[in-house]
Amino acid sequence: EIVMTQSPATLSVSPGERATLSCRTSQSISSNLAWYQQKPGQAPRLLIYGASTRATDVPARFSGSGSGTEFTLTISSLQSEDFAVYYCQQYKTWPPAVTFGPGTKVDIK
Amino acid sequence: EVQLIESGGGLVQPGGSLRLSCAASGFTFSRFAMYWVRQAPGKGLEYVSAIGSNEYNIYYANSVKGRFTISRDNSKNTLFLQMGSLRPEDMAVYYCARDVYSSGWLDYWGQGTLVTVSS
Numbered sequence: 359e360i361v362m363t364q365s366p367a368t369l370s371v372s373p374g375e376r377a378t379l380s381c382r383t384s385q386s387i388s389s390n391l392a393w394y395q396q397k398p399g400q401a402p403r404l405l406i407y408g409a410s411t412r413a414t415d416v417p418a419r420f421s422g423s424g425s426g427t428e429f430t431l432t433i434s435s436l437q438s439e440d441f442a443v444y445y446c447q448q449y450k451t452w453p454p455a456v457t458f459g460p461g462t463k464v465d466i467k
Numbered sequence: 468e469v470q471l472i473e474s475g476g477g478l479v480q481p482g483g484s485l486r487l488s489c490a491a492s493g494f495t496f497s498r499f500a501m502y503w504v505r506q507a508p509g510k511g512l513e514y515v516s517a518i519g520s521n522e523y524n525i526y527y528a529n530s531v532k533g534r535f536t537i538s539r540d541n542s543k544n545t546l547f548l549q550m551g552s553l554r555p556e557d558m559a560v561y562y563c564a565r566d567v568y569s570s571g572w573l574d575y576w577g578q579g580t581l582v583t584v585s586s
Binding site for chain 2: 390392394396400401402403404407413414445447449452453454455456457458459460461
């Protein structure tokens with residue numbers, strides 16, 4: 359089983375600042391990683407797949423990088439609507455299963 | 468516009484059963500693998516089950532294997548999750564989601580339906 363960790367658990371950032379979120383996996387998953395954004399009371403929204411490909415209509419301020427076991431989601435200049443919880447997800451082991459990380463909450467500093 | 472609308476959640480006693488539905492529209496439902504993902508109150512996302520477009524490829528998380536059954540009716544554009552032997556730890560919002568390339572990443576999600584397991 360692939361174990362996923364995300365750091366930090368909470369990231370306090372001022373609007374306009376850069377945010378860097380980390381996701382690590384216990385074994386190599388190549389580029390089989392996605393990132394999702396979830397706001398309170400809402401469903402998750404796909405941001406990134408293939409570790410670095412932005413999903414449809416995702417603003418360019420969101421970028422993903424990494425491969426193997428270490429991945430990063432960068433938000434270049436935080437907007438008010440970006441304060442949310444961000445989850446990474448590996449799908450190297452699909453099928454039969456996928457695994458989500460525990461999440462990083464980005465809140466207002 | 469792609470829409471996924473879950474229903475069927477509610478309060479059920481431990482050991483009870485519940486059937487969730489997910490009505491899909493805005494895309495050719497029969498061409499896509501579909502998932503159920505859940506989120507316990509205040510917790511993160513947990514994969515539950517998935518079914519291929521052809522209904523024959525079916526997968527479950529170990530935590531629900533033998534208790535939950537996923538199915539789909541492509542003629543009605545609907546995904547189902549039959550849940551049995553429910554436990555307090557099954558209490559969560561259950562989301563259905565679409566896997567666009569049967570690759571494991573999920574491009575559209577429903578708004579979820581809450582399942583409460585309590586006596």
